Amino acid sequence: MNGLAIDSDNVTVGAGFNAGRGVIVSAPHKLLVGNNVSIGPRSVVQVDGTIGNFVMIGMNVHIVGRDDHAIDQVGVPMLLSTWVGDRDGTMRDAVAIGDDVWIGASAVVLSGVTIGRGSVIAAGSVVTSDTDEYSLNAGVPAKKIGDRFDGDDDRMRHSLALDELSRADQRVEF
Structure with missing residues (x-):
């Protein structure tokens, strides 16, 4: 975890957390990171x-707020406007990333979205709306392009195995 910067006042990380060089993790109010999460460099x-358990975040990914500064304050330059950390948080200020998600390199995820359990976000995508569980998503803005598993049977078996791993609360070595 060389070069990692975590805002320990507002961020809690679980066991098995791994981060590459130059990673920044902070939150205006509160961010909970699950177990066995890996965040790529920069x-x-x-x-x-x-952020759930068993999540892979590629290199140069940005998960950021969409309303971090007020843009509607008459007579106040945006640089000096109310910052998200200086007001109460809203649902639009938060992300919910499910277990077993893979966010590819250079993707951008804006706050106010839920990335469903088991989803894959393709490299370079911009996520501006919720994704379905076990979906494959790509583009700007990201749209569903497929499903991770062929059928409900595989999806159910995978979910049960994932639940068992999460309950075991075991650390996985990367």
């Missing part, structure tokens, strides 16, 4: 919310 996570 990535920035600066939002409230939750």
Whole structure:
């Protein structure tokens, strides 16, 4: 975890956390990061919310707020406007990233979205809306392009195995 910067006042990370060089993790209010999460080099996570267990975040990914500065304050330059950390948080200020998610390199995830359990976000995508569980998503803005598993049977078996791993609360070595 060389060069890692974590705002320990507002961020809680679980066991088995791994981060590459130059990673920044902070939150205006509160961010909970699950167990066995890996964040690639030069990535920035600066939002409230939750990141589940067994999440892979590629290099140069940005998970950021969409309303970090007020843009509607008459007579106040945006640089001097109310910052998200100086007001009460809202649902639009947070992300919810489910268990077993893979966010590819150079993707951008804006606050106010839920990335469903088991989803894959393709490299370079911009996530501006919620994703379905076990979906494959790509583009600007990201749209569903497929499903991770062929059928409900595989999806159910995977979910049960993932639940068992999460309950075991075991640390996985990367």
